[in-house]
Amino acid sequence: MSRGDRWLAWGSGLALAIVLFATSALFGVTLFEGVPRLDLAFFVEAPDASMVGGGIAPALVGTALVTLLMTVAGVPVGVATGIWLAEYAPRAGRFGPRLAVLVRAAVANLAGVPSIVFGLFGLGFFVLFVGRGLDHALAEGAPVWGRPGLLWASLTLAVLTLPVVIVTTEEAIRAVPDSLREAALGVGATRLDTVFRVVLPRAAPGIWTGVVLAIGRGAGEVAPILFTGAANYLPELPNDPRDMFMHLGYHVYALSTQSPDVDASRPTLFATVLVLLALAFLLNLVASVLRSRARRMA
Amino acid sequence: MTETAVERAPRTEVEPKLRIEKLGVAYAGRVAVRDVSFGLPTNTVTALIGPSGCGKSTVLRALDRMHDEVPEAEVTGRVLLDGEDVYAPHVDPIEVRRRIGMVFQKPNPFPKSIFDNVAFGLRVGGLRNRTELAARVEEALRHAALWDEVSDRLGKSALGLSGGQQQRLCIARALAVRPEVLLLDEPTSALDPIATEAIEALIDRLRGEITMAMVTHSLAQARRVADHVAFFYLGELVEHGEAREVLEHPQDERTAAYVGGRVG
Numbered sequence: 001m002s003r004g005d006r007w008l009a010w011g012s013g014l015a016l017a018i019v020l021f022a023t024s025a026l027f028g029v030t031l032f033e034g035v036p037r038l039d040l041a042f043f044v045e046a047p048d049a050s051m052v053g054g055g056i057a058p059a060l061v062g063t064a065l066v067t068l069l070m071t072v073a074g075v076p077v078g079v080a081t082g083i084w085l086a087e088y089a090p091r092a093g094r095f096g097p098r099l100a101v102l103v104r105a106a107v108a109n110l111a112g113v114p115s116i117v118f119g120l121f122g123l124g125f126f127v128l129f130v131g132r133g134l135d136h137a138l139a140e141g142a143p144v145w146g147r148p149g150l151l152w153a154s155l156t157l158a159v160l161t162l163p164v165v166i167v168t169t170e171e172a173i174r175a176v177p178d179s180l181r182e183a184a185l186g187v188g189a190t191r192l193d194t195v196f197r198v199v200l201p202r203a204a205p206g207i208w209t210g211v212v213l214a215i216g217r218g219a220g221e222v223a224p225i226l227f228t229g230a231a232n233y234l235p236e237l238p239n240d241p242r243d244m245f246m247h248l249g250y251h252v253y254a255l256s257t258q259s260p261d262v263d264a265s266r267p268t269l270f271a272t273v274l275v276l277l278a279l280a281f282l283l284n285l286v287a288s289v290l291r292s293r294a295r296r297m298a
Numbered sequence: 299m300t301e302t303a304v305e306r307a308p309r310t311e312v313e314p315k316l317r318i319e320k321l322g323v324a325y326a327g328r329v330a331v332r333d334v335s336f337g338l339p340t341n342t343v344t345a346l347i348g349p350s351g352c353g354k355s356t357v358l359r360a361l362d363r364m365h366d367e368v369p370e371a372e373v374t375g376r377v378l379l380d381g382e383d384v385y386a387p388h389v390d391p392i393e394v395r396r397r398i399g400m401v402f403q404k405p406n407p408f409p410k411s412i413f414d415n416v417a418f419g420l421r422v423g424g425l426r427n428r429t430e431l432a433a434r435v436e437e438a439l440r441h442a443a444l445w446d447e448v449s450d451r452l453g454k455s456a457l458g459l460s461g462g463q464q465q466r467l468c469i470a471r472a473l474a475v476r477p478e479v480l481l482l483d484e485p486t487s488a489l490d491p492i493a494t495e496a497i498e499a500l501i502d503r504l505r506g507e508i509t510m511a512m513v514t515h516s517l518a519q520a521r522r523v524a525d526h527v528a529f530f531y532l533g534e535l536v537e538h539g540e541a542r543e544v545l546e547h548p549q550d551e552r553t554a555a556y557v558g559g560r561v562g
Contacts, residue, residue, distance in 0.1 A: 091369050179406035183468070185367060187419030187475055188396035197422065198408055 034270035046235035062245035074158030082169025111163035122156030153229030168210025205294035216283035345524035399472035405464035407456035442470035462493025
């Protein structure tokens with residue numbers, strides 16, 4: 001072994017040790033402190049006002065609801081944009097390709113915006129502009145639409161996750177071989193038939209990968225919902241899309257900074273982190289399973 | 299090089315099924331094919347031969363308006379199907395492609411069942427009736443000499459078939475919509491000799507029922523299956539006529555060089 005090789009071996013070994021240590025430290029602490037706190041009640045009860053006892057049910061429900069609404073609002077727009085970019089823009093006359101360049105640049109920039117900026121955008125655009133505007137138009141006395149709530153938080157997250165959906169959809173559609181499009185067009189299929197009956201079914205696993213990645217990203221983000229709908233402490237479940245809601249990620253933040261007795265809340269805090277991590281890993285697992293399926297088809 | 303091609307088709311009064319007049323194709327301003335005129339006589343096989351990159355496939359694709367899907371492609375001239383220009387403004391390319399089917403170089407079955415592959419063209423054409431669909435699928439598969447091999451596994455994926463079977467499936471898929479003209483773009487170049495033989499036998503059986511044009515790189519194949527031959531060189535039609543005449547007694551020296559094996 002040459003000296004360079006030896007150095008490389010040592011260096012890699014050290015890097016590996018750091019990664020392993022960081023990972024196991026993160027999980028070790030979380031598991032050690034969090035697991036004893038986990039029981040059935042933790043999942044079905046609301047937290048108590050002291051933020052020490054009780055469970056995380058409202059945060060679980062809130063996270064599920066905001067993620068669901070985000071998906072319903074954002075994924076169709078993202079997938080449609082991806083389809084247009086890959087399938088229609090190149091054939092849309094002289095301006096289609098140019099418009100596509102602009103859209104791609106916009107998407108790339110959107111992907112680079114820090115999530116807290118999305119939070120401010122959501123507050124400014126959805127809550128204050130759209131919401132207050134609605135209140136005015138409907139002549140509501142007190143703000144009904146123009147305050148943070150589930151709906152606005154979901155829409156803000158939807159905008160945040162758009163780039164992931166758009167980029168993966170476009171890539172998945174581009175990966176479909178042209179020979180299949182020609183086969184469909186050759187027997188008299190319209191472009192629409194070709195897209196919906198041949199291209200999309202073939203691109204589906206890739207598109208689903210993007211959707212799951214977007215859900216994973218959206219479910220874990222806190223900054224965008226900070227000003228647009230998440231509540232510090234709200235044991236009641238939302239029963240209107242305009243209500244505020246509790247959220248797992250935000251609850252972690254609240255437990256660690258807003259608790260009256262931080263030491264007493266520690267087990268609850270780590271148990272909540274554990275649930276959040278489990279959720280994130282589950283979504284990543286689903287995404288990688290889908291991705292390997294997509295790769296097998298290609 | 300704008301001299302007229304040697305035209306040696308017998309000057310009969312019968313209008314060919316497909317008449318190509320002064321066809322030109324350019325990609326992004328670069329001319330790929332210029333001033334091509336010849337006819338596909340009804341229910342015969344015409345082979346388009348010539349060296350690689352001389353415009354054979356480009357001509358073939360122009361006949362069923364596949365260039366419409368390529369934004370930078372520009373087609374000039376006329377393609378008359380039963381005397382009507384398929385490029386006329388009121389003509390729908392979808393309708394053209396129903397009447398003029400196409401089979402591609404590499405078998406390209408959909409990742410669907412054998413049945414759904416053959417039924418695809420019928421379904422997008424609006425046929426919903428299950429009994430009729432089943433009958434038309436069987437008809438097409440029998441026509442393509444594939445029925446006996448797949449009748450017991452119509453619901454299985456088409457990707458499980460061998461290359462030769464896949465290509466016959468693609469022919470069945472094209473035949474299912476009952477086209478009047480079938481275009482074959484090097485249909486056997488990706489296949490082994492035995493599968494090639496099966497495809498050639500199939501083309502021979504279809505002769506007399508459907509008008510066919512086939513791009514081929516194999517002179518031997520042109521000899522075996524073609525009634526007429528069109529020889530292309532550098533984007534131009536050099537010589538066209540009865541297969542035996544063109545292949546055995548070429549008039550143009552470029553044709554002679556190619557069929558004599560001196561150029562290729």
